[in-house]
Amino acid sequence: MIYQDRSDRPGYLIDRAIPLLPRIKGGKAYQKHLLDAAYKLYDLIRNDPTVLLHIQDKTSVHREGATRGVLRPFLPSDLRHNINALVHLLHSFAHIASRVNDRLTQIAIPLARDAFVGPDRLPLQQQALSQMVYALAVFRGKGEWAVLYPARYNDETGIGLRTRLELQLPFLDWLLLERLVFVGHPTPKAPKRAVAGPILRIKSDDEGYEYIVPLNRDLLEIEAILPPLNAELAKQRISLVLPCYDLFARHFDHLGLQGRRSLYRQFRDEEGIAGRLYGHCIQTLPSAIRPFLQINGNPSIEADYRGMQLVLLYAEAGITPPKGDPYLLQDPRLPRLYGEVEEDQALGRSLMKAVLTMSVGNTNRQETVAALSGYLNAETSLSPRLAGVLYDIFWSAHQPVCPHGNWAEPAWKKLQYVDSMIALRVLRLLYDQGVYAIPIHDSFIVQSRHEGKLTSAMHQAWQERYPKAPIGIRVTRPFVDAK
Incomplete structure (x- = not known):
C-alpha cells in the first residue's frame, strides 16, 4: 500500500501532535464506552473491503518507497492485544478531539522496539500497535479516517519524528457519537452552579x-x-x-x-x-x-x-394579522435587493425582521433608520442607504400597527x-x-x-x-x- 508523503506540510510539525497516551484515565462509564467502541471499530476494520484488500501488503511511503510494515491477517489469537492497542489509540484520539482550542490533530506513535521494553515501556504489544496503526491508515468507512505520517530522522539536526496518525472528519464524528469526545476529557469537572440571587x-x-x-x-x-x-x-x-x-x-x-x-x-x-x-x-x-x-x-x-x-402589536391594537408570512413581502422595490430563490427569500425575511426589531426598540422612524443603517453596514453587503427603503416597505405592509406615532415610548x-x-x-x-x-x-x-x-x-x-x-x-x- 502506497502513501503520499505529506511530511513537508505544516501538519507534520510537532506542535500539532501529542504522544500516544500510555495510561487510560477516566471514569468507569467512559472506560466502558471506550472498550465498547474498540470492539465495534475492530469489527468495522477487519471487515472493511479496503483493509482486506491490503492484507499482507507492505506499507510504504510514496517518495521514499521504504517499507514501513506489513498489514497482517486478523487472527483470533491476536484479538486481546489488538483490542488493547485500539483502546489506547482511541483514548488518545478522543483526548485531542476534546481539546478543540489546542488545535491538535495528530498522535505521535512509537513503533520502535525500545518503546516496549524497560520500566517505562508501553503496556502494549508492539506488533498489535503496528497492526492497528496500519489498519487505521487504510480503513475507509465513510471516507478517510486517518492519515499516516511516517517516522523521519534529520541527520543534520539530529531530530527525529515518530510515526503519526492525523484525525480526519469521519473519525471525529464517530468518536463523538461513541461518547468519547467531551469537554474536560477524560475526567470532566462537575458544572459550576451560580449562587441564586433575588427572584x-x-x-x-x-x-x-x-x-x-x-x-x-x-x-x-x-x-x-x-x-x-x-x-x-x-x-x-x-x-x-x-x-x-x-x-x-x-x-x-x-x-x-x-x-x-x-x-x-x-x-x-x-x-x-x-x-x-x-x-x-x-x-x-x-x-x-x-x-x-x-x-x-x-x-x-x-x-x-x-x-x-x-x-402582539396586532393583538394590542385589536386587529387580526394578515394571512401568510408577514416578513415575506411583495413590493416592487424588493427585486432590486434580492431575488426569488430560497436563499434570497431568507435574506429578505431577515431584513424585515431587523426592521421590526429596531422599530420596537426606538421611538421614531429617524432613530430606527439610523440603527438599521448600522446593521446593514456591519452585518450585510447591502448599502446602508437602503435602510429607509426597507423601513417603508415593512411598515407600508403593516401600517395599522406601526409603533411610531401610536406609542409614546x-x-x-x-x-x-x-x-x-x-x-x-x-x-x-x-x-x-x-x-x-x-x-x-x-x-x-x-x-x-x-x-x-x-x-x-x-x-x-x-x-x-x-x-x-x-x-x-x-x-x-x-x-x-x-x-
Whole structure:
C-alpha cells in the first residue's frame, strides 16, 4: 500500500501532535464506552473491503518507497492485544478531539522496539500497535479516517519524528457519537452552579454603567410559580448530545453548561417595564445546538410563538394579522435587493425582521433608520442607504400597527412585559401537570414526550389574554437522530 508523503506540510510539525497516551484515565462509564467502541471499530476494520484488500501488503511511503510494515491477517489469537492497542489509540484520539482550542490533530506513535521494553515501556504489544496503526491508515468507512505520517530522522539536526496518525472528519464524528469526545476529557469537572440571587430585579444604567438591584416586594400571584419551579429545575440533569463533530468544535465554548439552573424576573429601569425571565444557563446556548439538549437523559423539544412581537402589536391594537408570512413581502422595490430563490427569500425575511426589531426598540422612524443603517453596514453587503427603503416597505405592509406615532415610548417596554406575563402563565400551566419547562422569552424547552402538553399550555396562555387573536406555534426538534 502506497502513501503520499505529506511530511513537508505544516501538519507534520510537532506542535500539532501529542504522544500516544500510555495510561487510560477516566471514569468507569467512559472506560466502558471506550472498550465498547474498540470492539465495534475492530469489527468495522477487519471487515472493511479496503483493509482486506491490503492484507499482507507492505506499507510504504510514496517518495521514499521504504517499507514501513506489513498489514497482517486478523487472527483470533491476536484479538486481546489488538483490542488493547485500539483502546489506547482511541483514548488518545478522543483526548485531542476534546481539546478543540489546542488545535491538535495528530498522535505521535512509537513503533520502535525500545518503546516496549524497560520500566517505562508501553503496556502494549508492539506488533498489535503496528497492526492497528496500519489498519487505521487504510480503513475507509465513510471516507478517510486517518492519515499516516511516517517516522523521519534529520541527520543534520539530529531530530527525529515518530510515526503519526492525523484525525480526519469521519473519525471525529464517530468518536463523538461513541461518547468519547467531551469537554474536560477524560475526567470532566462537575458544572459550576451560580449562587441564586433575588427572584425579582431591576436593571438600570447610569452614564453607561449598568447595575442591578433587587426589587423588594412580595411575589405577584402569577410570579409565585418561580420558587417551586426553580427547585425542580435545579434537580434536572442537562446534557448536550451533538450529532457531528463540526457542531462540537464550532460551539465548544458553550458546551460546559456552567451557571445557574434557576430563573429570575428582571425589569428595566422600573417595575412594569420588560420583566422577562432570565438566569438559566441554557438561555445563553446558541440556537444551533439547543435542539440537541437532553433533560434527565431524554431528548428535548423547543416550541416558540411564531412572530410574537408583530402578532402582539396586532393583538394590542385589536386587529387580526394578515394571512401568510408577514416578513415575506411583495413590493416592487424588493427585486432590486434580492431575488426569488430560497436563499434570497431568507435574506429578505431577515431584513424585515431587523426592521421590526429596531422599530420596537426606538421611538421614531429617524432613530430606527439610523440603527438599521448600522446593521446593514456591519452585518450585510447591502448599502446602508437602503435602510429607509426597507423601513417603508415593512411598515407600508403593516401600517395599522406601526409603533411610531401610536406609542409614546419604545414598544419593547410593553411587548416584553406582556410576553413575560404569558411566559409565567405557560410555566404555571405546565408545572401543575408535572412538567418543568425552561423558558427562553417566547419559547420553551421541555422533554420531547411533553410536546403536546407544552403546545396546549402555550395556546391556552395566549388565548386567555387575547381570545380573538390567532397565533402560531413552531416546534423545533433534533434534525438528526443523535445517539
